[in-house]
Amino acid sequence: MNLAFHIFLKDLRRFWILSALVVAFIGIEILGSYLNIVGGTNWQLVSGLAQNGPLLVEFILAVAIMQTDLTVGDRAFWRTRPIGAPSLYLGKLIFFLAVLALPAVAADLYLAVLMRTPFATGLGIVLESTGKILDVALLAALMASVTRTMVQAVALTFAVALVMALAGPFFADQAKAWNLAMPWGTDVPYPGPRIAAFGLYFGVALLALLAHQVMTLRPVRTVALFAVSIPLALVCAGRWPIELRFAQGHGDEAARLENSIGIRIMMRPPVDAQGSTYIRDTSTHHDVLAYMASMEVSLADVPLGRIISMDHMRSTLQLGNERVLELPAVGITGWPFWSSVNERAAICRALGIAHPPFRDEKEESRRLSLFSITPEQGEPFEMRPAKYSAVMVFNEIAFHEETRLAARAGATSSRSGQACKLETLEEEKDGLMTAELRFLVATTIFVPDGPARVWHPWSNRRGFVMVNHSRGEYALASNTWGSWEPTTGPLAVVRRFARFGKRFHNDGSPAGDSIDRAWLGGAELVVMVAQPIGTFEKRVALDNFVLPELPVNKQFEQAPFWQ
Amino acid sequence: MNAIECDNLSRSFGSVRAVRELTFTVSTGSFFALLGPNGAGKTTLLKTLLNLIRPSGGRATVLGRDSTRLDACDFRRIGYVADGQDMPDWMTVGQLNAYCRPLYPTWDRDLEGRLMTVFDLPADRPLRKLSRGMAMKAALITNLAFRPELMILDEPFSGLDPLVRDDFIQGLLELPGDDRPRTVVVSSHDIDEVERLADDVGFLADGRLLVHEPADALRGRFRTVEIVGPGLAGPSPGGPPAAWLEVGRPAENVMRLVHGAFTPASEAELGASFPGCRVTARAMSLREIFLVLARRHQTASVEEAA
Incomplete structure (x- = not known):
């Protein structure tokens, strides 16, 4: 343990600038999330930096930390010193936990608390943010030189492209003749859980490959096993995807219509x-x-x-x-x-x-x-x-209620990993009222109900209703539209517009053709979202x-x- | 007990056989010079001994341990300095020493200090800003300061200027008794530097150990012989004896050869064989012997290939 800590300190001394940069970028990510959620201000510079900056620096540091003590090759300093592989990798793990994972997890937890994220989503976000860095680190540990490998990968891509350009039709005919097909379904509406599962299985395979490399010192055999492990992880991910589900529970979900529908x-x-x-x-x-x-x-x-x-x-x-x-x-x-x-x-x-x-x-x-x-x-x-x-x-x-907020510009709400802000509420001609809303969804690829909403036409469908309880009236949005914005860490940002016109009494009878500021004063905006009950x-x-x-x-x- | 024992040790890289069925020992307390031309397999052999690469066949023991099972504990007793070994070059010399210090229970700070003085190394300079020779000296300090039982040096002198070489050797060997490594293995093609140090010499070519014997014995059995006189006959029908190497006739009445099995009686025997001729035998340096063996091996390889 002392030796592992000694190695950790050595790496920290070596990469203190990058480590500080990671912490700084994660700070920017937290700031970006904070501004997005609490401040509601879309500060472009912060958003831009927070979008890819932290991950990029984390990847660079993860690669650097593994490449500084190579496992592949026979020239590494540690190999002829009294440093065992377990101590070395324990030292790297301490570094990973302390410098890479801990700040990232802290940022995720902060976000989860801020967004009131459900446990499953929070867990998914933490797994996703740390898992991909761990995968990159393990991958780097198996390379003699990341730069050389990247150059080789580019060269290989060009070579394959050239071969396919020259002999593509032949391969295509052969592939058809062999009736090649993926051994797993590819027409899933949202592949997130499969991608997440691939990352997990691939990580396990990389761990096994690293152990193999350290114990056998056979890099060629390790590369051969690596080539096998990719399709194997793909097959496993196709067969056994990992889904972290939200706890369902929306009143009347037990209803089934199969007996009455023709x-x-x-x-x-x-x-x-x-x-x-x-x-x-x-x-x-x-x-x-x-x-x-x-x-x-x-x-x-x-x-x-x-x-x-x-x-x-x-x-x-x-x-x-x-x-x-x-x-x-x-x-x-x-x-x-x-x-x-x-x-x-x-x-x-x-x-x-x-x-x-x-x-x-x-x-x-x-x-x-x-x-x-x-x-x-x-x-x-x-x-x-x-x-x-x-x-x-x-x-x-x-449909069930997703959130509700006061019908005035600047109103916010936050629940179940989702924050919503009513940015503007503008009166148009003919008594129409347009609401501009900004949704922030804490998503992870483990949870199909998160970003899957992009793929499911029914799952991202929202309905907007203005409800005035004191008057016993409501107004349904007659038209809605929207757009996506750059993500900030695990935050997906959607801007939605909804246009309201006619008012109705709660019994369904017409109450008027327009809504005005006075009516809005006692009203709430209720956001409804479509979600599947069953099949x-x-x-x-x-x-x-x-x-x-x-x-x-x-x-x-x-x-x-x-x- | 032997510090190193090899039994049919082999290592191949695809179709290239870098080390071929080597069987030899290095006795504890000796200074073993592993000589050979570039590409002879010296570095591969040493890396195999240190478990940096796995043997393709045979086995070796180092300090009594199977080489493939050498672990962190064993490297507390083994020092290794090699040309081209990765060093944490972002560290200063002082930081390198500080990093290595806790790794070795036997680390001697006094010895470290003395070596720093002998080598005249600046403690606060990063390794990447040191010259190649100074970096090698820094590496040597981290290997000597824990008093290794076995020190393996792979081409430590290549590219070093004479002054640095001298410092290096001084640091390595002119230390007082307990400070010196018990057993030293040096691979080099710089024979002059190891000549005065080596107890045993091994000559490696194409992965084969052609010669392995004490340096004094080797120097003792190799002589350059010059025979001058009018009675020199042409080549004998059976060819020259096997121990005669590089037999040449620079002039009609002069024959020169390298005798590879010279004994005190050999000069008299040659005198008897060439009556009326003057026979002069001159001792050879390791360098000269190395060149003769290298040329002989080269010729044999060409003939074998033909």
């Missing part, structure tokens, strides 16, 4: 529905042009205030008892079912107020691509009654599903077969 598929496709795609022909292993069969699909009996979105579907075409055509699964994460009417009703329902009278309360149907089929695949089914069977998996989504499955079977004659010409400019 599916309607209109056999006539919309007139303007045409399109093509490429699908993999399993017999030739080539991608071939296919037509997308898009139909009007609607959900029946969805109560107003409930939201359903399709997750994915798979289907088959069956001809009598003989021929069955498996149609590829269709991922439909970007395909929201719900209408704006239903969304506003859902927001009101979540707030316990009656929704305003909508002019057309009919559930809107949405066009959905049911399957894609090549003329060759479809030929046996042409003009013959077949049975179309589909399994559709739906998400049930509910359910629906099976659809259509007898006498007739494919019309398929077009001979495969050019997708031609009219699709169903027209």
Whole structure:
């Protein structure tokens, strides 16, 4: 232990400037977070420095600290001195903890307290901020020279690019012939947990490789194992992602609609529905042009205030008892079912107020691509009654209150790892009122509910309601838009605008066409957010599903077969 | 007990066999000079002995320990100074000594101070600002101050000016009895410097140990012989004896050769073999012997390749 501390002090003396720089940059990060959260001022210089500065300096220091006592090669000073590898790496670990991890964790904890971050998110942020530095340090420990390795990596990239340019078509054909496919799903809506898991598995592999290198002194073998460890870590991350979940609990999440919802598929496709795609022909292993069969699909009996979105579907075409055509699964994460009417009703329902009278309360149907089929695949089914069977998996989504704050410029709120500030509230012509909000979300790649909101169309959807309790009135945002800003450490910053117009009584009856300052004086701005409750499955079977004659010409400019 | 024992020790780098089945010992208390041309495998051998690289075959023991199991404790007894070894060059000489001091329980601060004086090193100057010779001296101090039982020096003199070399050797050997390392192994192709120091000499070429014997014995059995007289015959049908090396005829009545198995009786035997001729035998320096052996090995290698 004394020796490890001796080595730690030596490294500290060697890298005191970089160490001080790390602490200074983390200080800037804290200041940036503080200004973002508390001050609400977007001080560009601080934000810019806090965005990448700390991580960059931490990476440089992590690399330097490992490269100063090399494990690879036979010239390192420590190797011929009474310094054992355990003491050396214990010294490095002390340095890592004291100089790199501790300030970073302190900054994370400060942020977590400031943002009232849930435990899982806080843990994820700490793991993420320290884990990537540890990975970089371990990687550097396995290199004889980081500079040389980087030059080699660049040269290798150019060489591969050159080879691919010259022989790419051959490789592509071979890859198709071998039917190469990733052994794990790549169409996940948010890959964060898999990236985090890869970092973790890769870190464990690097640790094992370092132990191997120190014990065997066989750098070539270590490099070979390293090459194997990358795909291995990728496979493990694909199979066993690590997700740190928020504790769910929003009142009526237990509700399930699967028993009451019906599916309607209109056999006539919309007139303007045409399109093509490429699908993999399993017999030739080539991608071939296919037509997308898009139909009007609607959900029946969805109560107003409930939201359903399709997750994915798979289907088959069956001809009598003989021929069955498996149609590829269709991922439909970007395909929201719900209408704006239903969304506003859902927001009101979540707030316990009656929704305003909508002019057309009919559930809107949405066009959905049911399957894609090549003329060759479809030929046996042409003009013959077949049975179309589909399994559709739906998400049930509910709005719940995310935060609420006084309806005045400068109002702030902070809860569950998220801070919100009402920056401006400006009156426009025609009595419209536009609110500019700034959201700060403490995110980590371990938590899908954090940055995943960017990917899930339903998950980042927010609703805004002005509620005046004393008058018993409310106003729903009629239009919203927004943009992302540079992140500050683990803080994702989003700017949102919401426009309010008509007022309603809490029983849903109209109260007026505009809102004014006096009305705002007693009002609150309630921010609602859509979050998934769960999934359910629906099976659809259509007898006498007739494919019309398929077009001979495969050019997708031609009219699709169903027209 | 031997300080170093090698038994069929080998080390290959791909198809290059840097060290080939070496079997030899270095006895405790001796000064062993490992000689050989560049690329002979000297550095690889020493690094293998110190567990800096693993042997491909055979084994070695250093101070009674298997070389592949040398650990931190063993390096409290072993000093190592090498040309090209990484040094913490951001440290000053004083900081380097301070860093090394706690690593060795046997560190002698008085000896450190004396060596600093002998070597005339500025304690407050960073290593990166020292000349190469001064940096080597700084490295030597950190290896001598803990009184190592075994000191291994790999090409310590290359590139040093004579004055620094002298300082270096003085620091290494002219220390009083207990201050001196018990066993010293020096690899070099600078034979002049080690000639006066070496007890034992090993000659390494292409990874093979061609010669390994006490320096005095080596010097004793090698002589340059000149035979002058009118009765010199041409080459004998069976060729010259194996112990005769570099046989030459600079003039019709002059024969010169290097005798590799010279004994006190050899001069009389040569006189009898060449009646009427004057036979003169001259002792050779290690450097001359080294050159003869190197040339002989080079010729043999070329013939083998052909």
